Structure formats: structure tokens, C-alpha cells
Amino acid sequence: VSSLAISGISELTTNDPTLGEGRLGRLHDAGIVIDEGRVAWVGPSARTPPADRHLPAAGRAVTPGFVDSHTHLVFAGERSAEFEARLAGTPYTGGGIAATVSATRAASTAELREHSAGLHLAMRRGGTTTVEAKSGYDLTVDGERRLCEVASELTEEVTFLGAHVVPDEYADDRDGYVELVGGAMLEACRDFVRWVDVFCESVAFTVDETRAIAQRAQSVGLGVRLHGNQLGHSGGVALAVELGAASVDHCTYLAASDVEALAHTDTVATLLPTADLFTRSPSADARALLDAGATVALATDCNPGTSYVTSMGLVLALAVASLSMTVDEALWSATRGGALALRRPDLGQLGLGAHGDLVVLDAPRAAHLAYRPGIDLAALVVKGGMTVAGGE
Ligand code: NIG
Ligand code: FE
Helix, strand or coil: CCEEEEEEEEEEECCCCCCCECCCCEEEEEEEEEECCEEEEEEEHHHCCCCCEEEEEEEEEEEECEEECCECCCCCCCCHHHHHHHHCCCCCCCCCHHHHHHHHHHCCHHHHHHHHHHHHHHHHHCCEEEEEEECCCCCCHHHHHHHHHHHHCCCCEEEEEEECCCCHHHCCCHHHHHHHHHHHHHHHHHHHCCEEEEEECCCCECHHHHHHHHHHHHHCCCEEEEEECCCCCCCHHHHHHHHCCCEEEECCCCCHHHHHHHHCCCCEEEECHHHHHHCCCCCCCHHHHHHHCCCEEECCCEECCCECCCCHHHHHHHHHHHCCCCHHHHHHHHHHHHHHHCCCCCCCCCCCCCECCEEEECCCCCCHHHHCCCCCCEEEEEECCEEEEECC
């Protein structure tokens, strides 16, 4: 089947302002055609052209597929006891990462494949059509390479996070570990990845260490995305802007100067509301960012420590509930925002020529994503014009 037509769409969100109302480019009683994997036509339902396959949306809403631009998909083990202790008052310090590193090192490649594919499938079923996936739970040269390779079997958007924390065996030789990450480890991983990430935080890497690693990755052609200002005013946000990073993620602690800097660059501020909530942290100040004109993305941060979450629908609902985002802001950030955080202008929108990645919702309006939190509304998930989840 090379073309797909969907008609009878009660509310079509295209994120292309030239196609419909407002920033989200909304149409009502609309149709869409995807041909050879790309959006080929958008317009009134009654004029939907014929295609090889025709689906009546029957009064349901359609949105671009979610773009989950921040996940730690490849790991072994679980940390529910740490989760419970934290909710009872033990602060999150990143110390639990070592437990996941031990479990991941001990796992077979088949186990890692099976586990990450299971998480990826859950994401798909929830309406996510693009996933970024990081390494970072092995922290050896061969092990990080293995995680990057497993991630690359699931997605094109793979990120090398050898600089997640300094592993125990390098506790007395931080400089040696920074050199290893920017040298042999980067070299071993680079064929599988588009991106480098560093956890720039007092419990992980300093601004200078982060800059050194990021610049070495840039020099071999990788793009930069950083974990910044998650646990405090780490300087990660300012550094991300300085480096021209595609994204700086968490942004839980922001100074006015950070908001100002983000408002004037194309570095996207990626907010991870479930990580904030489940570490009992303050909520990132989405309103300050949006009101200043910064580009905001939303993502799951799926990982066994701070956010064992695969549902972008839940993230969107919580962004509305706890970050004071409007439904339309949250929907845009979970789709187009994520695409821009990955520097993928062809994703997260349904303009002509964009990737045919969309979700048919079991609801008449996209607002139901926030209005009915916890309900999986993804009735049909289409990627490149092919059904990848849901349907008959
Ligand atoms: O994004 N902050 C660094 N990395 C993860 C958590 C890692 C873990 O606790 O296993 C995060 O929150
Ligand atoms: Fe993360």
C-alpha cells in the first residue's frame, strides 16, 4: 500500500499555520492523504482524494504523532524501592544510577534488546512516532557501544551519554574518565549516534568537563543536547546556549538570565514534568519560558530512576495540570517542540511534504488528551503512512 487517505476528521491538528487556524494549523471536518510516506494533501473531508487505503475517522480527532525527544530507553533492572524511599522524603541525587549501571552491565544483549523494544512498543501504542534514545547505563567503552547499537536498532535518534555520571572505578580519576568519554568511548559509539549528551550537574559533570566533552563530539560532527539545571543552578542551560545545543533538558531551576538566553536562541528547552513530579522537585517554569518566547518541548525522560514513564499523553496532561501550559501549548510542545529539539523540521507537523506520522484519537478533540488524563486515547498510530499500532 503506497497511499492512505483519512476522511471525516472532526479536528485535524497540523502544526502548520499555513494550513489552518492558529499556530496549530487546525482544520475541522477535514481529510488528509499520505503518499509514499509523506503528507500529500490536506483539506475539507468531502474533497478527500481517493487513495490505495481509505480510513474513515468517523468524527475523531487527528494530531501529529508525539515526538519523545528525551528517553533513556536501554537499561536493565528496576528501582521501585528507591522510588518509594524518595516519595517518603529521601532526596534524588543521581546515586541510583550506579545500580542501573550494574544491572545493565550484567544483562545479555538479547535481554537489553527485548526490554528496550518492549518500552518502545508501549510508546508506539501511546501515539509516539519518534523516540530519541540515550546510552549512559554502562559507562565502559565496549558497553556504551553496545547500548548505542541496541538503541540504533529502534531509532535514528540515538544519543551518546557516556558522561552520565563518573563510574565508581574512576572515582579517584575524574579527569581520566572525561578523557575516556571524549576519546575512546566517543570513537566507539559515534557510528551509531547523532547526538552527545552530558549530565551537567554538581553530582555528575562540571560546566568545564561538560564543555570539553561536548566540543569533542561537535568536532566529529555530533549535535549536542544536555541535561541541565535539573537539581540546581548547574550552569548547564547557559552552556547549552553557548554551545549552540539543539536542546537543554529538565530546566527545573532557571535564573532570569537562563530564560532570557533561551528566548533568544534556537536551543529548545525540553521539560520533563514526570521527572519533576516523581523526584518531588519544583516544577519547571514553563510559563516564564513560553511568555519570554523560548521554544519548549515536552518528553517522558523514560528511565528507571526519575521517570519510568512511556506515555506522552500522560506527560501532556501533567504539563497542563502542573506546568500551567494550555492544552494547545502542551500538544505543540509534545509534537513540534520535540521535533525541533531533534532538529527535525520534517517531523511533528502534518504540512505538505512532512512525514506521515499521526495519531487518530478516540476523542472528538485533541483537548481530551488533557481532559481525560490516564486514558490511552491513541486509537490508531500511523508512521510514514503505515499503521504501526491500533486499528483492527
Ligand atoms: O534524566 N539526570 C540524569 N539522568 C536521568 C536519571 C537517571 C537515573 O536516575 O537513572 C534523568 O532524570
Ligand atoms: Fe534524562
